[in-house]
Amino acid sequence: MYIIVVGGGRVGYYLSKALLEEGHEVLVIEKSQAYCDIINEELGSICVRGDGCETSLLAEVGTARANMLIAVTGDDGDNLVSCQVAKHKFNVPRTIARIRNPRNEILFKKLGIDITISSTNVILEQITDVVPTHPVTHLHEIRDKGLEIVEVKIPQGAASVGKAIKDINFPAGTILTLIIRKAQKPVVPSPTTVIMAEDQIVAVIDPLMEGDVRKALRGMS
Amino acid sequence: MKIVIMGCGRVGATLAGLLDAEGHNITVLDLDSYSFRRLPAGFKGKALVGNGIDEDALRKAGIEQADAFFAITQGDNRNILASQIAKHTFNVKRVICRIYDPLRQELYESLGLESISPTVIFADILKKKLEG
Numbered sequence: 001m002y003i004i005v006v007g008g009g010r011v012g013y014y015l016s017k018a019l020l021e022e023g024h025e026v027l028v029i030e031k032s033q034a035y036c037d038i039i040n041e042e043l044g045s046i047c048v049r050g051d052g053c054e055t056s057l058l059a060e061v062g063t064a065r066a067n068m069l070i071a072v073t074g075d076d077g078d079n080l081v082s083c084q085v086a087k088h089k090f091n092v093p094r095t096i097a098r099i100r101n102p103r104n105e106i107l108f109k110k111l112g113i114d115i116t117i118s119s120t121n122v123i124l125e126q127i128t129d130v131v132p133t134h135p136v137t138h139l140h141e142i143r144d145k146g147l148e149i150v151e152v153k154i155p156q157g158a159a160s161v162g163k164a165i166k167d168i169n170f171p172a173g174t175i176l177t178l179i180i181r182k183a184q185k186p187v188v189p190s191p192t193t194v195i196m197a198e199d200q201i202v203a204v205i206d207p208l209m210e211g212d213v214r215k216a217l218r219g220m221s
Numbered sequence: 222m223k224i225v226i227m228g229c230g231r232v233g234a235t236l237a238g239l240l241d242a243e244g245h246n247i248t249v250l251d252l253d254s255y256s257f258r259r260l261p262a263g264f265k266g267k268a269l270v271g272n273g274i275d276e277d278a279l280r281k282a283g284i285e286q287a288d289a290f291f292a293i294t295q296g297d298n299r300n301i302l303a304s305q306i307a308k309h310t311f312n313v314k315r316v317i318c319r320i321y322d323p324l325r326q327e328l329y330e331s332l333g334l335e336s337i338s339p340t341v342i343f344a345d346i347l348k349k350k351l352e353g
Binding site: 053054055056075076077078080081084085088089101103104106107110111208 | 274275276306
């Protein structure tokens with residue numbers, strides 16, 4: 001496969017190395033001469049110095065025959081534009097963008113980027129199970145619908161404790177799907193179910209509203 | 222009209238001043254508060270420090286109620302990203318984006334993003350000057 005990697009920093013370097021080892025044809029585009037030199041010395045002459053968003057450079061390196069373009073610079077805007085130029089100008093079948101701001105995930109999807117990888121989200125997913133103090137655990141993301149499934153633990157003294165679900169002010173689109181209680185079977189909540197301290201609540205939410213959901217369930221009275 | 226301008230350079234500050242003088246409700250966003258010195262005396266709008274490619278900053282700037290959004294920072298890709306957030310996430314009716322690179326500008330115009338490349342326009346003006 002012919003794969004173009006935009007960004008020759010640490011992520012780009014090790015990614016390219018791994019792709020080469022798997023037998024792919026790899027070309028790296030990197031702005032900094034110093035990073036270019038490192039790659040060309042250590043991985044072979046596969047790095048071109050330049051701007052991976054420039055149509056002329058992408059044309060020069062044969063982007064039209066590329067099977068994939070992976071943009072892994074540290075800048076979300078640069079990665080987005082690289083992928084969009086590759087997709088719309090050169091019909092690259094698969095574009096992958098690294099993103100810094102997890103919020104950009106939905107937008108990038110909407111704009112036709114095939115795969116987005118957010119290191120922030122990957123790390124968050126790993127730690128939220130382990131770090132019990134984290135108030136909202138991200139369980140699963142339904143990307144094309146812009147929804148997220150989360151687990152919220154209700155602390156002692158939260159304003160929601162003792163209230164029926166129908167009396168709590170949730171942002172639109174929030175669906176509480178399950179309540180897990182100590183020493184009890186999990187229950188499917190109804191509007192009249194009363195929230196108790198220590199409840200673990202599994203909910204489907206709009207990720208943009210996570211802060212409001214957290215406030216509604218965990219806000220202190 | 223409620224208008225959000227991202228980038229308070231010479232163009233951004235001048236545009237903000239012009240629109241403000243016409244009675245529009247203006248919010249200017251810039252990463253550097255020092256750039257707000259360029260806003261004209263008597264500017265009645267809001268000047269906010271914030272990153273226009275961050276949804277929270279845009280929300281603070283009132284993007285949800287905005288009728289128009291201008292992206293005029295120095296970075297083409299930053300402008301492109303912010304414009305697409307304004308257009309596709311916040312459904313702002315009118316989004317106008319500055320893209321210096323003419324080829325990139327052409328591509329995004331064809332993708333439906335209203336954009337202007339000052340490079341082409343200015344080069345053309347200079348050429349016309351010479352030709353008298």
